[in-house]
Amino acid sequence: MLDQPVIQVSGLTKRYGRMVAVDGVTFEVFRGEIFGLIGPNGAGKTTAMECIEGLRVPDAGQISVLGLRPLRDVSALQRRIGVQLQEAQLQKRIKVREAIGLWSSVYGTAAADGHKLLAQLGLASKTDAWFMTLSGGQKQRLFIALALIHDPELVFLDELTTGLDPQARRAIWELVKTIRDRGKTVVLTTHLMEEAQRLCDRVAIIDHGRIVDIDTPDGLVRRHCPERTVAIETSNDQAREALARVAGVESATSDGRQVIVRARSVEVMTGIIACLAEQHIEVTDFQTFVPTLEDVFLKLTGHSVRQ
Helix, strand or coil, X not given: CCCCEEEEEEXXXXXXXXXXXXXXXXXXXXXXXXXXXXXXXXXCHHHHHHHHHCCCCCCEEEEEECCECCCCCHHHHHCCEEEECCCCCCCCCCEHHHHHHHHHXXXXXXXXXXXXXXXXXXXXXXXXXXXXXXXXHHHHHHHHHHHHCCCCCEEEEECCCCCCCHHHHHHHHHHHHHHHHCCCEEEEEECCHHHHHHHCCEXXXXXXXXXXXXXXXXXXXXXXXXXXXEEEECCCCCHHHHHHCCCCEEEEEEECCEEEEEECCCCHHHHHHHHHHHCCCCCCEEEEECCCHHHHHHHHHCCCCCC
16 A cells, blocks of 8 residues: 655755746655656656755755655665666776676675676676676666665666667566565656556656646546547448447547447447447457557647657
């Protein structure tokens, strides 16, 4: 049960001159969840996260992380959180084992624990490899290992899969789920709506520095985009007229052998299926198109996340 907030943010504001990067942001993150700050590049996600981590000084608002104040209690907090930065880099010719050794010495942990992490992340064969020879996915896995090397309670991941190919991205998603399954709390930023929908227990949609809404991905879709589109393939000439009469159906149009049904909510599905059965309409294909977080973002903000 997610009833213990590990992060509490109230009225967080950060300005750069006249530009307001983060504008009165308020939210909570609960122990054991994957929480996502989602929105387009430049929305204020990274700035908000860096204020929470204690890397930037906010202009207004209150922040509590694990019961600590990020700026006042920076040393105590750093030992309890793991951070992967969006623009993270290492020296080109540092070896993977050297990076593990360096981070272990900083946190006073055993290097052997770091090498166990490398093995778990599929990097055991890369311990003697230079950083510059690693692929994008391998570099990201190394940064995850470095962020976890001191066994933190709370992990921050900033745009973790940007620039990775689909296979590497999905591998990283599984790693993030593994972090959560180990009892950690994860806060991530992403502009990839599919990533947020697959990974996050809850998300906060941020646009122009403000939080537009917070909920589970499914909850956001249900509340803001309840509409459904169904494509039914049939040779029955009466199918379109019959389906158009189903309560809750907004429109039914024919496109060759396909009838496209648009409905106001998911509840209409029962009526559609009942109609097909009662009218003995033979169906050769049936597809339901469910709105996504991308659709929710477009509806709430009036523009695509890619703009």
